[in-house]
Every structure is written in structure tokens, then in C-alpha cells.
Amino acid sequence: MTETAAPPRLSTDILISGGGVAGLTAAAAFGAAGFTTICVDPEPPVTAETDAGADMRTTAFLHPSRAVLERAGLWARLAPHAAPLQVMRIIDAGGARPEARIVRDFDAADISDEPFGWNFPNWLLRREMVARLAEIPQVDFRPGVATVGLLTRESGAEVRLSDGTLVTAKLVIGADGRNSFVREAAGIGTKTTHYGQKALVCAVTHPSPHGNVSTEVHRTGGPFTLVPLPDRDGKPSSAIVWMERGPEAERLAALDPADFEREMTERSTGVLGPLTLATRRALWPMITQIACRFSAERVALIAEAAHVIPPIGAQGLNMSLADLRCLLDLAEKDPAHLGGAAMLASYNRRRWPEVKAREVGIDFLNRASMVAPRPLRDLRAAALGALYAFKPVRKTLMRAGLGMR
Numbered sequence: 001m002t003e004t005a006a007p008p009r010l011s012t013d014i015l016i017s018g019g020g021v022a023g024l025t026a027a028a029a030f031g032a033a034g035f036t037t038i039c040v041d042p043e044p045p046v047t048a049e050t051d052a053g054a055d056m057r058t059t060a061f062l063h064p065s066r067a068v069l070e071r072a073g074l075w076a077r078l079a080p081h082a083a084p085l086q087v088m089r090i091i092d093a094g095g096a097r098p099e100a101r102i103v104r105d106f107d108a109a110d111i112s113d114e115p116f117g118w119n120f121p122n123w124l125l126r127r128e129m130v131a132r133l134a135e136i137p138q139v140d141f142r143p144g145v146a147t148v149g150l151l152t153r154e155s156g157a158e159v160r161l162s163d164g165t166l167v168t169a170k171l172v173i174g175a176d177g178r179n180s181f182v183r184e185a186a187g188i189g190t191k192t193t194h195y196g197q198k199a200l201v202c203a204v205t206h207p208s209p210h211g212n213v214s215t216e217v218h219r220t221g222g223p224f225t226l227v228p229l230p231d232r233d234g235k236p237s238s239a240i241v242w243m244e245r246g247p248e249a250e251r252l253a254a255l256d257p258a259d260f261e262r263e264m265t266e267r268s269t270g271v272l273g274p275l276t277l278a279t280r281r282a283l284w285p286m287i288t289q290i291a292c293r294f295s296a297e298r299v300a301l302i303a304e305a306a307h308v309i310p311p312i313g314a315q316g317l318n319m320s321l322a323d324l325r326c327l328l329d330l331a332e333k334d335p336a337h338l339g340g341a342a343m344l345a346s347y348n349r350r351r352w353p354e355v356k357a358r359e360v361g362i363d364f365l366n367r368a369s370m371v372a373p374r375p376l377r378d379l380r381a382a383a384l385g386a387l388y389a390f391k392p393v394r395k396t397l398m399r400a401g402l403g404m405r
């Protein structure tokens with residue numbers, strides 16, 4: 001008779017399921033705070049732009065997120081690669097022709113001495129985050145391994161990994177994306193809205209400098225956004241997020257580069273001159289999704305495992321870092337009760353209503369940007385003009401967008 005070897009066992013303060021940008025940041029932050037942390041992900045992170053599977057999105061970290069990145073020891077690594085965002089420009093091009101008819105600039109100088117935020121390519125974030133994790137002795141990052149089982153008790157959680165390892169943890173953080181395994185295993189449902197819309201993302205170069213202005217152009221189908229990037233081969237460069245109804249987004253993604261560049265330049269209203277494609281194009285389906293609650297016994301959900309919204313106003317990952325900040329504050333306040341019922345109830349109570357309110361706001365803005373009938377587009381342009389005209393309203397909107405109180 002052959003004896004089967006017992007599975008390897010590990011014990012840790014925190015198990016993070018998911019090593020996307022949110023999970024990697026969480027691992028660095030909790031590790032830097034002295035908690036033993038294991039982070040697992042079945043997909044090893046892609047850390048070069050030209051590698052297959054590279055995440056072509058960029059992330060604009062808004063002002064409040066910088067403090068979280070500093071706490072995680074990540075900001076010093078990222079700062080040299082940052083493209084600052086000083087002005088958010090909104091253009092309404094909803095008239096008969098795709099031309100700018102209303103242009104309004106929201107300048108960070110109205111509310112702060114610092115820019116609104118800083119933009120980075122996601123593949124670069126992963127490269128710097130993985131390098132940072134290697135410096136933190138409390139963190140054990142295990143790429144190539146998935147979470148496949150979860151059993152919780154009042155006293156702790158037991159997580160089964162795809163390589164057979166059993167991990168005992170005080171707290172399990174579900175950072176495993178919109179189809180989160182942890183969320184499902186904890187029995188937490190979701191509410192999902194489909195828009196029939198996709199976001200096309202790529203990077204471009206252009207003759208006019210962006211001047212650290214992020215530009216959002218509204219016509220139909222969703223916003224078209226140009227977000228500043230550092231120069232590329234000596235030319236000004238921006239990230240494009242172009243939201244359209246699904247079939248139209250697929251048509252655009254399949255166009256040959258010259259035709260695509262012509263249509264993209266027209267859709268941008270020519271604001272930075274002719275746009276030249278600098279990377280491949282990628283498509284992302286647009287949904288709004290919120291987990292019915294953000295915690296369960298010994299489990300906290302963060303980032304897309306908890307909430308997914310369309311990329312408007314750079315809210316997605318910034319909300320995720322606000323989740324992380326809240327969880328980290330609670331953990332540091334009472335480390336002896338890490339992952340306990342009181343801590344997790346408090347996390348849910350602080351984050352869920354805030355996320356829900358933001359989700360409602362983004363859903364409204366997305367639907368307003370999608371409208372096709374001309375009278376509704378005219379109404380949208382009038383609303384933008386009216387909101388902008390009053391400085392106190394303008395400042396309040398800017399502060400709310402940043403997540404400042």
C-alpha cells in the first residue's frame with residue numbers, strides 16, 4: 001500500500017487571491033506594514049509592452065491614491081515614469097458634425113498645488129510592483145498558482161491552492177477580478193448592468209504636445225479620452241480610451257491602421273493634430289457590477305472583485321486603492337483582531353455605500369455620453385456649460401471626482 005504525502009501547509013496573516021494591479025499593491029502595502037502576506041495568481045504578470053498578453057490599459061492614479069502607493073513603498077519607483085494630469089478638458093462634439101462645440105477646462109490649480117493625478121501604463125505598474133514585492137521579506141508572491149478552495153470558520157480561513165498547498169490565513173482578500181473565485185466561494189452575489197459597449201484602448205503619438213491635459217470628447221457611443229503619457233521616441237504621446245457600442249468598437253479594432261488613424265483623429269476633433277497608432281489595439285467589454293456586500297467571514301473583497309465601472313473620470317483603480325486604504329487602516333488599528341467580524345463589518349459599512357454612490361454617478365455619465373438623439377446631445381452640452389459656469393459647483397465636482405472630502 002502506498003502512502004499519499006500530506007499536502008504542504010503554510011500559515012500567514014493575509015492571503016491575497018489575485019495579483020493584478022490591485023492585488024500586487026495590496027501585497028506591497030500589507031507586507032510593508034509588517035503583516036505576513038501570500039499573494040497568488042494563475043497568470044504570471046506580463047511586464048513588457050511588446051509581450052503577448054500585455055495589459056494595454058493605462059491607469060491614472062488620482063491624488064489620494066499617491067498616499068497609498070507611498071505607504072506601500074511603490075511611489076518612489078513609479079514617480080520617474082509618471083505623466084502628470086494638470087487639466088481635465090471636456091469637449092462636447094455632439095452637434096451635426098464631429099467638431100468641438102463646447103470646451104471646458106477643469107484645472108487642478110483651482111483646488112490644489114498638485115496635479116489631479118499621474119498616468120502610467122499598466123504593464124509598467126506590474127513590472128515595478130513585482131520588483132517591489134521582491135524587496136519585502138514578509139511577502140511571498142506565488143505567480144502561476146490559483147486559489148481553488150476556501151473554507152472559513154470564525155477563527156480563521158483555510159485556502160486551497162492549485163498546486164495542492166493548504167494555507168491558513170487570518171484574512172483572505174479577494175482581489176481576483178470581476179469573476180472573483182473568492183467572492184463566489186464566500187457566497188456573495190453581484191448586481192451587473194451590461195451596456196452593449198466596449199472600450200478600445202491603445203497608445204498614440206501626435207504632433208501637438210498634450211501639455212498635461214487629459215481630454216474627454218463626447219459625441220455618441222461613449223466618451224473618447226486622450227490621457228497624457230511621457231514622450232515616446234521623442235514624440236508627444238497619449239493613451240486612448242475610446243468607448244463605442246460593441247459592433248462599432250469591433251469594426252474600429254479591425255480597421256487597417258491608416259483608416260483607423262483617420263477615424264480616430266476625426267473622433268478626437270483634431271485636438272492634438274493627426275493621431276498615429278503606436279501600439280496594438282485591445283478591446284474591453286463595459287459593465288457596471290457591484291458585489292452585494294464587500295465582506296464575509298474572514299473575507300474582504302477589493303477592486304474589481306467588489307466593483308467594476310466604465311473607465312470614466314479614472315475612478316476604477318482609485319476606488320480600489322481607497323478599499324485598500326480602508327482595510328489597511330482597520331488592520332493597523334487593531335492587528336490582534338485581523339480579519340475578525342468587527343473589522344470586516346466596519347470595512348463593508350465604510351466602503352459599500354461610497355462605492356455604490358460613485359457607481360450611480362458613473363453610470364449616469366456613461367449613459368449621458370452614449371446618447372444618440374440630437375436633442376439629448378444638446379441638453380448634455382447645455383448641462384456641461386451650466387455646471388461649469390459656477391465656480392463653487394465646479395470645485396465641488398473636481399473634489400468629488402478625486403474622492404476628496
Ligand SMILES: Cc1cc2nc3c(=O)[nH]c(=O)nc-3n(C[C@H](O)[C@H](O)[C@H](O)COP(=O)(O)OP(=O)(O)OC[C@H]3O[C@@H](n4cnc5c(N)ncnc54)[C@H](O)[C@@H]3O)c2cc1C
Pocket residue numbers: 017018019020021022023040041042043057058059060061145146147148175176177178180181182199201241284302303304305311314315316317318319320
Ligand atoms: C479601458 C480601461 C481603462 C481604465 N483606466 C483606468 C484609469 O485610468 N484609472 C483607474 O483608476 N482605473 C482604470 N480602469 C480600471 C482598472 O484598470 C481596473 O480597476 C483594474 O485594472 C482592475 O484591477 P484588478 O486587480 O481588480 O483586476 P484584474 O487586473 O482583473 O486582476 C485580477 C487578477 O486575479 C487573477 N485571478 C483570477 N482568478 C484567480 C484565482 N482563482 N486565484 C488567484 N488569482 C486569480 C487574474 O489572473 C488577475 O491577474 C480602467 C479600466 C478599463 C477597462
